[in-house]
Amino acid sequence: MRKVVLSLGILVSSVTWAVTGVAFVHGTGDHRGAGVEYWTSEFINSVVSGLPDRSKYVVVACDFTQYMWKDAAAGCLANYLYNFIVSQGIDDLVVITHSNGGNVIRWILSNPTWDPRYPTIINAIRWVNALAPSSGGTPLADAAINGTVFEQGVAWLLGYKTDAVRQQQVSWMQYYNNNWLKGTPGRPSLPVGFWTVVGTDVESAIWDPDSYCGGYQYNAALEVTQEWLTSCSDGFLDCWSQKLAGSVWFYDYQYMAGGEPLSHQQSRRACFGLDVILRNDL
Amino acid sequence: MKKTIILTCSITALSLLNAQELIIFKNENSESQLVNVRSVRKAPTQEMILSMPLDNKQQINFNQEAFKDASREYWYKTTAAELSKGVKIDTTVPGAILRVAPIANSPNELEIKRNALSPNISIYKQGSSSTENGLKTLSQEEASLTSIFKIKEELGSGSFILKAQNLNADPSTEYIVHVREKDSPFVLATQATKDTYLVGESIQVTVELLKEDEKIDLSHYEGYLLSPNGDKIPLSFKDENGTITAYAKINSRDIHQGLWEYEIHVSGNKDGIKVRRSSGVGVGVSFPTARLTGEARAFVAKNAPLEIHIGVEVASPGRYEVKGYLYGLAGSREVPIAVLDSAKWLESGKDVITLRADKRLLRNKKFRKYRIKGVTLIDQSRVAILEKGYSFDFTGYTPPPSNGGGNIPLRQKQ
Numbered sequence: 001m002r003k004v005v006l007s008l009g010i011l012v013s014s015v016t017w018a019v020t021g022v023a024f025v026h027g028t029g030d031h032r033g034a035g036v037e038y039w040t041s042e043f044i045n046s047v048v049s050g051l052p053d054r055s056k057y058v059v060v061a062c063d064f065t066q067y068m069w070k071d072a073a074a075g076c077l078a079n080y081l082y083n084f085i086v087s088q089g090i091d092d093l094v095v096i097t098h099s100n101g102g103n104v105i106r107w108i109l110s111n112p113t114w115d116p117r118y119p120t121i122i123n124a125i126r127w128v129n130a131l132a133p134s135s136g137g138t139p140l141a142d143a144a145i146n147g148t149v150f151e152q153g154v155a156w157l158l159g160y161k162t163d164a165v166r167q168q169q170v171s172w173m174q175y176y177n178n179n180w181l182k183g184t185p186g187r188p189s190l191p192v193g194f195w196t197v198v199g200t201d202v203e204s205a206i207w208d209p210d211s212y213c214g215g216y217q218y219n220a221a222l223e224v225t226q227e228w229l230t231s232c233s234d235g236f237l238d239c240w241s242q243k244l245a246g247s248v249w250f251y252d253y254q255y256m257a258g259g260e261p262l263s264h265q266q267s268r269r270a271c272f273g274l275d276v277i278l279r280n281d282l
Numbered sequence: 283m284k285k286t287i288i289l290t291c292s293i294t295a296l297s298l299l300n301a302q303e304l305i306i307f308k309n310e311n312s313e314s315q316l317v318n319v320r321s322v323r324k325a326p327t328q329e330m331i332l333s334m335p336l337d338n339k340q341q342i343n344f345n346q347e348a349f350k351d352a353s354r355e356y357w358y359k360t361t362a363a364e365l366s367k368g369v370k371i372d373t374t375v376p377g378a379i380l381r382v383a384p385i386a387n388s389p390n391e392l393e394i395k396r397n398a399l400s401p402n403i404s405i406y407k408q409g410s411s412s413t414e415n416g417l418k419t420l421s422q423e424e425a426s427l428t429s430i431f432k433i434k435e436e437l438g439s440g441s442f443i444l445k446a447q448n449l450n451a452d453p454s455t456e457y458i459v460h461v462r463e464k465d466s467p468f469v470l471a472t473q474a475t476k477d478t479y480l481v482g483e484s485i486q487v488t489v490e491l492l493k494e495d496e497k498i499d500l501s502h503y504e505g506y507l508l509s510p511n512g513d514k515i516p517l518s519f520k521d522e523n524g525t526i527t528a529y530a531k532i533n534s535r536d537i538h539q540g541l542w543e544y545e546i547h548v549s550g551n552k553d554g555i556k557v558r559r560s561s562g563v564g565v566g567v568s569f570p571t572a573r574l575t576g577e578a579r580a581f582v583a584k585n586a587p588l589e590i591h592i593g594v595e596v597a598s599p600g601r602y603e604v605k606g607y608l609y610g611l612a613g614s615r616e617v618p619i620a621v622l623d624s625a626k627w628l629e630s631g632k633d634v635i636t637l638r639a640d641k642r643l644l645r646n647k648k649f650r651k652y653r654i655k656g657v658t659l660i661d662q663s664r665v666a667i668l669e670k671g672y673s674f675d676f677t678g679y680t681p682p683p684s685n686g687g688g689n690i691p692l693r694q695k696q
Contacts (some may be wrong), residue, residue: 067539069665071323112287112626113330113603114662119287142395143381143460146357146562163540172541172564175477178346179566181669186343188621191287191334212554224430227379281502 018092021056022048022282023081027099027268028064028164035061042272047096049280058084064100065162068107068176073164074149075115077104082117085124085177094282095128096270099236100164102133102194103181106245109190110182128195129249132234132267135184135243137173139228141165183245195248196272199234199259201252210260214269222263236264288640307657307674308576316597318630319537319569321663325601329626331638336607336618344656344671348477353470356547356560359385368445371405371459371532372556374466378440380405380417380431381460384451395581396488404431404467441556461558467493470559472546478566478667487517489526491550491559498550498557500526505546510538516657517544525579532567537664542567568666571598574659575632578606580652580676589642590654590676591623591634593632600663602628604635608654612651619647622654625662649678
């Protein structure tokens with residue numbers, strides 16, 4: 001079981017000769033040319049300040065409106081990771097994913113013969129820190145496909161009926177998990193650790209300053225979509241879905257400042273110390 | 283936790299291997315006719331032969347079932363004209379969530395329909411004289427494309443009339459009404475017989491309306507299969523002693539990306555409560571572009587990789603993958619050794635795909651018998667699972683008889 005290091009002490013790595021890098025992999029949506037906006041510079045700069053060499057990071061910007069296996073999705077992600085690994089000599093890569101980005105990296109980890117670049121990528125990865133991954137899909141995707149979008153506040157998650165939304169329907173994800181992806185119960189384990197951070201609730205009280213981290217309007221919209229989910233959810237994903245693949249690293253209330261929950265919007269932002277935990281993990 | 287993938291180059295030094303065994307693991311004649319269809323991706327042509335260690339504690343289920351849906355919701359299409367007159371909503375528990383949304387075929391169409399609905403919708407309990415709107419609006423955005431409401435808990439459950447007034451839409455405009463009762467004891471359970479079918483096969487889905495474990499007779503059922511490009515194939519239903527099965531033959535002329543879906547709508551009555559439910563589930567459908575011939579050859583030798591050549595018959599040229607899970611057999615115990623995974627470009631005709639366990643993975647894992655489980659054939663050019671779940675055993679390396687040098691057994695003096 002991995003532990004979260006909350007102190008700011010210097011971590012002495014047993015692999016001091018390794019060249020450590022970090023990759024940020026966004027979630028659903030077409031973020032070509034806008035990878036940094038997905039995470040914000042504040043979040044990225046905070047996390048990479050934990051690197052021995054702060055320049056050794058890459059922010060992926062691909063079209064994740066597509067099925068995960070498409071060239072525009074997994075192919076584009078492989079381009080970023082492979083070029084980063086080879087050009088920077090990275091042999092200790094920490095991949096940080098959000099939401100559907102966890103599925104796309106799982107595609108690469110699960111299908112090593114799909115693309116000759118995949119084994120190089122897999123062998124360079126130390127582990128994946130999967131923030132609120134949509135490993136089991138979400139009933140919101142089913143509803144979005146069977147109707148239209150929910151709210152403008154979740155348009156970044158559930159745009160018009162894209163293939164990525166289609167793919168994240170619950171029964172579809174079970175199909176992909178059972179046939180194409182590794183890491184879920186009863187399936188072979190992934191070749192590297194897939195450590196999930198699980199968001200358990202959404203707070204959007206207008207008088208609560210915590211509700212404003214990440215943007216009040218986004219959190220308010222996720223409070224509405226929670227009606228579609230179980231009592232443990234981050235407004236987009238049920239907890240069971242987030243922890244279906246890999247191993248739980250921690251639940252938000254265990255390590256976030258003040259025991260705050262992370263909504264699906266907040267798990268990609270510098271909210272409640274998440275960025276510091278990820279920084280200390282490098 | 284990190285496992286290194288071992289990529290071996292494509293050598294075939296069979297002459298160095300001193301034991302080989304022919305294995306027949308399935309009856310080839312039982313398969314459907316192969317077809318030649320186009321690819322959906324430009325796949326690499328480079329052969330890749332990989333092996334990875336398999337965790338000792340790993341429990342792999344090689345017989346994963348198809349998705350079992352347990353639906354506590356239903357949905358139906360209506361029109362602006364019908365919504366203006368009022369449409370019926372049946373609920374089984376208080377506090378159902380309603381979603382009403384325009385159906386659009388493009389994002390532009392959605393924009394035109396934006397805001398046409400949300401301010402004007404109300405619900406009343408059927409037969410009630412109350413004029414108070416029974417809906418609590420959950421949606422917090424004025425310009426939302428979808429209106430989300432909760433029926434006020436104090437109104438309880440039963441039949442309601444949902445009505446929209448002064449709709450700013452053409453009367454023929456289509457809407458979807460979606461009712462979700464996540465705390466209801468009434469569940470529509472559906473499950474296909476498997477999660478991947480071949481074109482030409484018949485999909486079969488069991489359909490049960492349940493209150494906890496009690497089965498409820500269906501008064502109405504209908505459904506269809508939906509292809510990824512929107513083609514609909516009606517589902518037929520058969521009732522055998524109260525067990526309802528939906529079925530349809532899967533026909534398609536062209537290849538599509540993504541899964542097919544079945545959508546089933548039912549209703550029934552229990553103790554005066556009308557229950558309506560819908561189920562929509564994705565299933566994989568593949569064209570039979572290739573198949574396993576059912577023959578394999580295992581090559582086992584001391585100080586050499588373990589190789590298994592899997593026979594494949596191909597109708598559609600493309601990149602094909604075979605994977606399997608290697609176990610050593612110690613009595614009745616299976617000892618996990620490695621995941622074997624290989625892919626290469628195959629032209630039409632018969633060929634083999636080589637699975638290879640690197641000898642480093644076999645260090646201290648020599649067995650007199652091995653087992654390959656979960657043999658799967660994948661068409662990577664068409665993103666299709668073609669066959670899966672086969673297993674077979676083969677003989678391991680047997681040391682030659684000793685030429686002396688061992689201990690002389692002690693004999694008892696007479």
